[in-house]
Amino acid sequence: MRADPLTVRLEVADLRTKEELAEIIGSVEGWDLVEPPGPCSLLILEIGSDLERDFGRISQVQVSGEAGEIFLTARQADPNALIRALHEGVREFFPQPLKREEVVHALLKLGQTARGVKEVVTKAEEGKVFTVFGAKGGVGTTTIAVNLATAMARPEGNPSVALLDMNLLSGEVPLFLNMKPVFTWVDVARNISRLDATYLMSILQRHASGVHILPMPAKVLEGIGMVPEMIIDKVLKLMRSIFDYIVIDGGQQPGHRFGYITDRSDKVLLVAIPNLPGIVNLKRLIEVLHDIGYAPEDIIVVMNRYNQKSLFPLDKVREMIDKEIRWSIPNDYRNTMSAINNGEPLTTTSPNADVTKKILELAASLSGRKDDEDKWASGRRGHFLGIF
DSSP: OOOOOEEEEEEOOOHHHHHHHHHHHHHSTTEEEOOSSSOEEEEEEEOOSOHHHHHHHHHHHHHHTOEEEEEEEESSOOHHHHHHHHHTTOOEEEESSOOHHHHHHHHHHHHHHHTTOOOOOOSSSOOEEEEEEESSTTSOHHHHHHHHHHHHTSSTTOOOEEEEEOOSSOOOHHHHTTOOOSSOHHHHHHTGGGOSHHHHHHHSEEOTTSOEEEOOOSSGGGSGGGSOHHHHHHHHHHHHHHOSEEEEEEEEOOTTHHHHHHHTOSEEEEEEOSSHHHHHHHHHHHHHHHHTTOOGGGEEEEEEEEOTTOSSOHHHHHHHHTSOOOEEEEOOHHHHHHHHHHTOOHHHHOTTSHHHHHHHHHHHHHTTOHHHHHHHHTTOOOOOOOOO
C-alpha cells in the first residue's frame, strides 16, 4: 500500500523562488504542495530584513505545531541568522538563487526521516580519508589540500567530498575559497551531543565546487588543539559514512596529533619543496611514520613547486629520503597566486595549466579513477561533471 504523501506549505514572498520551489516539490515523489491554512509536514519560510518578525513566526509555528519541520530560504545568508536558526531547530537553509539538487536532497532526506526509513549509505565501502601535511611551513600544504579536494569533486558519478581544516596556526581554507566561516570545529565540540548526519550537514559550508568545508575558528586559542581527540574521532567516523572522500589540511606537523590523525587516514600526503630544509624535514617525517607503524605504500610524497632546473632533482631527492616520488607539482607562481588571490580553485581559474592537470591526475589516482588519470596524463581533458 502506497504511503500518504507528505505536505509542504510555502511562505515565500519572492515570486520566482516560490515558483521554483513549487516546481521542485511537484517533481519529488512523496511530497504534495498545499495552500494555507492548515497543518503540514514542512513549512518553507522566506526570511528577509525583519529578522525579529521572521523568528517570531518560526516560534509561532513551533508552538502551534502547524508544521512538523521548518526550512528557510533568503536572498542573503546572514551568519548570525543562520546560527540562530540552527539553535531554533531549523533543519535546512536554501540561499537564493536556489540550487535544485540541494532542495531535492533535503526533501528526500526529510521524507525518509518522517517515514521512519533509516538513511542508507549507498557507497560500496566507507569513505576514504586523505591527510595532507607539510614538511615545513610555506610549502603549499593548503594549496595542495584545497585543490585536491575540489579536483576530487569533479569526476563523473557525483563523488561527495569534505575538506577539514586542521591547520592549528594558520587555518586558511576559507580564504583560499573566498568563504566566510559560519560554523567551525568549535561549534562541533560544543554540540557534540547533537552530532549526527543531519546536524553535521547543517553546519558544513558547501562551496560552489561541491566540496563541504569544516574550517578552523578565527582565534588560534580556539583551534583544533582545543578539540578533544574523541570528538575528532567521532566526526571522522561520521564523515566516512556520508562522504566518498575526506581531505584534511593538517598544516605543518601538528605536534602530538600527528600520529593520531595519520592513524585515522587511508593515505598521508607529505608536501615538500625542493630545498635542503624541506627535504631534511621530509625525511624525518617519513621516519616518524615508519616508526609508528604506518604502511610505506600509504605514504605519498608530493614535491611541490618543482622545476627541472632545481638544485635538487627528483633522483637526488629520492636518494636522500630513500623513497619514490611519483608526484611532482610544477612551479607555477602566476597561476597559483592568481587562484589564491581570487579565492578560487585552480580548476576554475586555470583549468588548462600544467599545475592543474597534475593535481587532477593526483586526485584521479587517489580516488582510483584510472581512466580519468590516463586522460589527464596524456594531455587530453577528461569529461568531468557532477556536483554533490
